[in-house]
Amino acid sequence: MVKDVFxxxxxxxxxxxxxxxxxxxxxxxxxxxxxxxxxxxxxxxAYDASHPDLRYGSxxxxxxxxxxxxxxxxxxxxxxxxxxxGVALQVVSELGLSPWEILHQGLSEITGIPLGTVGIxxxxxxxxxxxPLKERFGIGTVLNVMIIGLVIDLSLWRLPEHLDNLAIRSxxxxxxxxxxxxxxxxxxxxxxxxxxRDGLMTGLAKRGINIGVARFGIEISVMVVGWMxxxxxxxxxxxxxxxxxxxxxxxxxxxxxxPLVAEPADSHWGTIQ
Numbered sequence: 475m476v477k478d479v480f481x482x483x484x485x486x487x488x489x490x491x492x493x494x495x496x497x498x499x500x501x502x503x504x505x506x507x508x509x510x511x512x513x514x515x516x517x518x519x520a521y522d523a524s525h526p527d528l529r530y531g532s533x534x535x536x537x538x539x540x541x542x543x544x545x546x547x548x549x550x551x552x553x554x555x556x557x558x559x560g561v562a563l564q565v566v567s568e569l570g571l572s573p574w575e576i577l578h579q580g581l582s583e584i585t586g587i588p589l590g591t592v593g594i595x596x597x598x599x600x601x602x603x604x605x606p607l608k609e610r611f612g613i614g615t616v617l618n619v620m621i622i623g624l625v626i627d628l629s630l631w632r633l634p635e636h637l638d639n640l641a642i643r644s645x646x647x648x649x650x651x652x653x654x655x656x657x658x659x660x661x662x663x664x665x666x667x668x669x670x671r672d673g674l675m676t677g678l679a680k681r682g683i684n685i686g687v688a689r690f691g692i693e694i695s696v697m698v699v700g701w702m703x704x705x706x707x708x709x710x711x712x713x714x715x716x717x718x719x720x721x722x723x724x725x726x727x728x729x730x731x732x733p734l735v736a737e738p739a740d741s742h743w744g745t746i747q
Contacts, residue, residue, distance in 0.1 A: 534612065535610045535611065535734065547666070549660050549663065549664045550613075550661050551617065552657075553656075556660065557657030558621065558624070558625025558629060559650075560653030560656075560657060561575055561654060562625070562626050562633060562650070563649055563650030564650035564710055565589065565626075566630070566634065566635075567637070567710060568636070568708075569643055569709055570707055570711035570712070570714070571711060572718075573693035573715075574671055574700075575593070575700075575705070576697050576700035576701055577596070578592045578596060580699070580704045584703055584704065589626055589630065590622070590623035590625070590626030591623055594623035597618070597671070600670040600673075601615070601673075607677030607678065607680070607681070609676070609677040612667020613666045614664060614668070616667075618667070618669040619669075647709075651713055652721065655717065655721025658722050658726075659722055659728060662722070664729070665733055666734075693715075
């Protein structure tokens with residue numbers, strides 16, 4: 475079981491790196507995770523003569539044009555909304571959450587802070603870990619932190635607190651996991667930046683840590699801590715671990731947009747006077 479989950483972590487991690495940073499697509503065993511081209515620069519960002527070594531490309535992802543943003547932003551927001559609803563359905567099912575949500579629920583139990591709000595606060599803390607990893611953030615990264623948490627709190631406010639029927643709870647669980655996979659495909663496909671937790675995993679991978687080890691180690695750690703704090707661990711946790719990689723692989727091609735390419739800032743938004 476652990477071996478299967480570990481391998482699925484590797485597959486999901488490869489999908490995320492390939493989509494979040496298309497210059498690194500392909501088999502991770504043969505990929506240069508330092509993201510530099512033949513001239514030593516990051517091929518996905520504009521070259522800056524004053525900083526010839528963009529080996530790790532820290533900073534912000536390429537900014538899309540206004541026209542492109544109007545195409546990508548709605549997909550991103552809808553995807554994050556669907557993701558948040560899916561998480562809320564998993565909570566209502568009471569059959570087990572994803573590792574990070576177990577942590578968020580555990581923290582919520584001991585602090586009294588709503589689950590989604592805890593997710594926002596944890597997301598902000600995780601983003602601080604990007605600084606030493608020199609991960610690049612995007613508009614989608616910021617919106618990921620805010621929208622999912624708000625949608626979770628709003629959805630839990632509207633949904634029933636408890637469902638007695640196990641069959642209904644099972645359907646709600648599977649629906650929630652499917653919506654999380656569908657929403658993930660939409661927001662990742664928009665190409666506006668990884669979520670804070672995915673960026674943490676890919677950042678560690680770029681430092682030479684195996685992608686499976688990085689995700690598996692992080693998610694097991696937060697799951698155990700969350701469970702000890704009172705988060706819900708159950709069959710839903712296993713279904714999420716086993717199903718999320720295949721679901722993202724299924725839905726992502728439906729929504730994947732071409733990767734952003736950096737252009738001069740004044741071609742997008744006009745020159746600041």
